[in-house]
Every structure is written in C-alpha cells, then in structure tokens.
Amino acid sequence: MNIKKRPVWLKIAVTVSIITVLLFSYFHFFQNSTHETVENPSNSLSAYVMEDVLVLTQGEETNYEVHIVMNEIPTDIVELTSEIRIPEVLEVTDVILNGEKNIKADHIEFDLMDNGIELQLNNRDDSPIILASHDEREKIVIIKMRLKKELYEEMTDEIKVERLEVVHSDKLSETYDVTGAKSIVNYTPPKTAIGKQPPNGNPLVSHKFGADPYVLVFEDRVYIYATHDVLEYDENDNVVENTYGNINRLSVISSDDLVNWTDHGEIVAAGPEGAAKWATQSWAPAVAQKVIDGEDKFFIYFANNASGIGVLTSDSPTGPWVDPIGEALILRSTPGVEDVTWLFDPAVLIDDDGRAYIYFGGGIPEGQYEMPNTARVMELGDDMVSVVGEAKPIPAPFMFENAGINKVGDTYYFTYCSNFYDGDRPEGSPPPGEIAYMTSDSPMGPWEYQGTILRNPYHFFGVGGNNHHAMFEFHDTYYIAYHAQTLSKEMGVPMGYRSTHLNKVYFNEDGTIQEIKADLEGVESVKHLNPFQRVEAETMAWNAGVQVEKADTNEENNHTTNIVITDINTGDWIAVSGVDFGDGASEFSASVATETNGGMIELRLGHPEGDLIGSLTVTNTGGWNQWKTVSTEVLVEGVHDLYLVFSGSSDHNLFRFEHWKFD
Structure with a gap:
C-alpha cells in the first residue's frame, strides 16, 4: 500500500542532493529574461542528483546522503537559491558545500521554514561563485537527512526541484525551468516469509520443495536427499496437480545443527542429461556410505517411476554422481520381485558386520488390501551396486509404499506407509496413510507387526496425501524426516507438492516407539552457528x-x-x-x-x-x-x-x- 504524505518544501541554493539513493534525471535550466522560456543549447546549464532512487530503511537510526551535481556555473553568478519538495518522513540535518574539491564559495546557509528549508549559497564579499572543475560528475552540494520516525508500511513519494534561481553580479536574477528534475523516494518493508515462519523449524526449507526424504549422517553432518518436486502448469500458466512424471532430479540439503540448512542444489539423476540416461524419472532416493578399498564411497538408490531401482555413485555426499552399471539395479527380472506391483521407494541398511541390504516395493494387487505382500528385502553385494540371491517378502499389513529400515540396539525396525483402503479393517490394523512399523532380530526377517507411529499429515496440518519418512540418529537422539504439503498449502497450491519436516522420535524401554507428534515447530538446534568461518x-x-x-x-x-x-x-x-x-x-x-x-x-x-x-x-x-x-x-x-x-x-x-x- 502506498502512503501519500503531506509534502515538505526544501529551498536550497545551487543544486540539491538527496541522500543515499535518489534519481535525478538530467534537467536543463532555461533562461527567462524576456518572460519567454527559451532553452539555450549552446550554454545549457544542467544539474542532477547522482543517485537514481532514495531507498529508505525502517529504522530512525539510518542516515541518508545524496549528492547534487552541476556541470557549470556562469562566471558572474553571485548567488544561487532553489526550492525542493521532499517527503514529510524525511528531515534535512545538514547541507554541506563540497568546497575543497570543486565549488568555491564561503557561505552556505539554510533556514527551516513552514514549507521546508531555504538555502542560500554565495560569497560574503559578493564576489562570483567559482566552479573549479567542469567534470559533470563533480559533487557540488551534499544533503544529509534522516527519518523523522520508523517506517512500517510501504510508501512511494518523490523529491522534486521546484525552482532554481541565480543572481548575477549586475543584480539581475534569472529563474530556470526545472520541470522533470525529480527523484523517487520509496520504502519497501521486508517481505513476509511464506511456508516457514520464524522461529519454526518446519518445513526445513521454503525456497523449494523436497519430497520422499532420506537421510545420511556423515562426519557430524546430516544430509537429506529428496525427490525434487517442481510446480507444473497448464497452457494458461495455472498450477496443476503434481503428476510426478517430469521429475528427474533429486534435491540435497545438509545441516550440522538441524536448524540452518545449506542447499547443495540438485542431482540430475535421470533423463537425457542425467547420470542414468536409461531412466526417465528419479523418485524417493535412499543413500548409503561405505568405505571401500580405504576410501569413502557414496551410493544413491532411486526409483525409475515404479518400474525399477537404479544406483549412482560418488566420492562425495554432494557429488558429482555417475552411473556405475549403466542399467537398473533391480528390475522385474530380479529374483523374488515378480509379484511386486511397484518397484520403488528403496531404503538401505549397512549392518555392523559390513553386509548391506536394500528394502523396497509397494502397491496393492487386485483386492489384496489387507496383505498386499509387496514389500521386499534383498542383500546387496560388497560393491553396493549389485544384488545377491533372491528378494524376500516382508508381510507388512495394509502395505502401500515407503520402505524404511533402522537398527536400534539388536533390533531391526522396518517402517512403511499403510494403504488408503476405505473398508473395514481388523482390530489392530494400521489406519489409512500412516507410518507403521515391524520388528525383527534379523535384517531379512521374520517380522512382527507392532503398530503405527506417525499419523497422516492431514491430522496435523489439514492437508493430506501420501506419507513418506526416514528415521535417523544424530547426537544420540533419534529423529524422523517426513514430508507434508505445508509450503504448497501456504502458497495456495496444495496439489501434491511436498516439503520435508523433522521431529523427534522417542523409544520406550521395551523398544516400542512412541507416537510421533508432527508440527511446524520442528526440533531445536544441537549447536550454535560459528560466524567466524565461511x-x-x-x-x-x-x-x-x-x-x-x-x-x-x-x-x-x-x-x-x-x-x-x-x-x-x-x-x-x-x-x-x-x-x-x-x-x-x-x-x-x-x-x-x-x-x-x-x-x-x-x-x-x-x-x-x-x-x-x-x-x-x-x-x-x-x-x-x-x-x-x-x-x-x-x-x-x-x-x-x-x-x-x-x-x-x-x-x-x-x-x-x-x-x-x-x-
């Protein structure tokens, strides 16, 4: 909203400057000695303010300074005066003659008046004012100002030179047309954050989306890899429902305190320009780190839509990434996955003995809502880019998608998202769209169903969708990363565009997991930020x-x-x-x-x-x-x-x- 203030008039001799950032386009002074305004192109006097726009800040403590420039003063000029309109929010604190460098006059005076300031520039002995340099960018007058009060609302105003008058040595005066000699003065309040309001910690970032989060902890830093949701539009530039079909990038952010997050950009995983050119999409990544031949190696496992799972490798958690095998790691031809509806949503565990396992799968065969039997676990090879043996089923009740795996003590926790079947469910079954979990004494099972730990995002945020998560340990505390449409809801487009959140996970003494409360508050920082390093x-x-x-x-x-x-x-x-x-x-x-x-x-x-x-x-x-x-x-x-x-x-x-x- 623009606020129109009562104008104040500033009379100023010679030329004017108005603080920090003002725009004075060149203006010409026209002689008026015959009562006709006639431009004199052969000896055109011009003056302007060096700055384009005066940008105000909110606080009264800020001082502003602008510079007036003139290209020439006729040799017989003994006095200069001028009137300048300025916004009411500003007050002039001083006008300084740039005498040491350019203009030679020994007297500059300004008086406060009801309508502004009257400034007079001359020599006390009535000798002519001398312009030492004819450099058009030489400063003549510096005007210093400050705000009369703090600003809270957007405003736009102008500072305008209304009159310039010079007096010659013969006492004749001339008034010059200064129409168009004006500057824009504005104040723009800081913008309001969208999606993530201070001091909240959720969602983790608000300048982009991040779905299907997975977590890697490496060298006391948490890396979160996510599906790179981007807004889709129709032919009229209206946002439409997320089809997921164009997603071929993965997003990476990291933090060492769980509050301040560094954006590492996107991994172009699939598509013609991607690391895995055989793949068309990259969804729901899982990430692992393993020391091989004495070197840290990093592995991303991703879903090529729901038709297979690929793998990328790197020497760094932030890339660059390459495709080590040039094809999918898991396909329909992989032993043990023939009946899996969706080959996607991987999770990876490297056990204490160094052996690694990949968990994946989802979907519902026709009519098999209660026991889809589409979750799988399979051993990875020592190289982490091959599989060993046959995938084994995990009998997850009402399985839908989103495999998760953690080892806490000697217990293995398999977590997943339940399906949205709207019929009757047996007592003790997971409700629709919630994160459920099973436990085992072995990474390959058998598994025992325990219950649910995280309700659907709709319960907490009023906007639903699928429920995707990953649990991890950091600084001796367990956390859950999950996605919800809080940012897209705040943007007015809750159409399947998701953002990552964090909350704590608490275990009971018997190993069961307490129900998790999702919220916008998030988690507290585990350390302070050091500003004395880059x-x-x-x-x-x-x-x-x-x-x-x-x-x-x-x-x-x-x-x-x-x-x-x-x-x-x-x-x-x-x-x-x-x-x-x-x-x-x-x-x-x-x-x-x-x-x-x-x-x-x-x-x-x-x-x-x-x-x-x-x-x-x-x-x-x-x-x-x-x-x-x-x-x-x-x-x-x-x-x-x-x-x-x-x-x-x-x-x-x-x-x-x-x-x-x-x-």
Missing part, C-alpha cells in the same frame, strides 16, 4: 523472496561452480539461527557479484526489522560472475538470530551472493 549464503534457517542457482565463481582466479543466492530484490532477506558472536565481532564481509548498481545488505538481529548492527554497500563488480569480497564495520556480541535484509534502487535482481563471514 558461511555459504545458501545456508538458511528462514528466508523471503530469494532463490538459489549454480553459478561460476572465479574470485581470486579460483574458478569453481558453486550454489549462490540469486533473484535478490528489495525487501528480500535470508536469516540464520543461533549465531554465536562470542565476545564480539567488528567486521562483516561478503562475496557478491552484479552488473547493475547493486544495493545494500542490512545486518539485523532477531527480526527483519530488528536492531541494525551494520550495512554493507554492494556496487557493480563488472558482471554476474565477477565476484568480489566487500566488507563493512559492525558491532555485535552474544548469540542472536541474524537477518540479512536486501535493498537497492533496481526493481529486481540486485546482485548475487555467494558467502559471508564475520571477523
């Missing part, structure tokens, strides 16, 4: 408006491809939780790139409009892939949630942001 900009607890993408980063001639924050607009922000500044930090630095005029990063505590601890100006770096590290002074100590709020004069795409650090 933090990737795509590490976020919360955000509003931004996106991420891969970009070439060549700072200091070190060419790499990295994930960066992009699509940064005024009012966008990112935030990290629990930043421990210890006894204090004095400097903030950031790696940025832009081919525009850039913008500003405001550093605020606790809220997008919280206490300001520093502001970093970003200027043109020479290109979107030309990265520079810029820094600013700050003053902060203790533990805080840190918000990085973006602003600038451009309508969109201010700059790219790669990483940051405090010192």
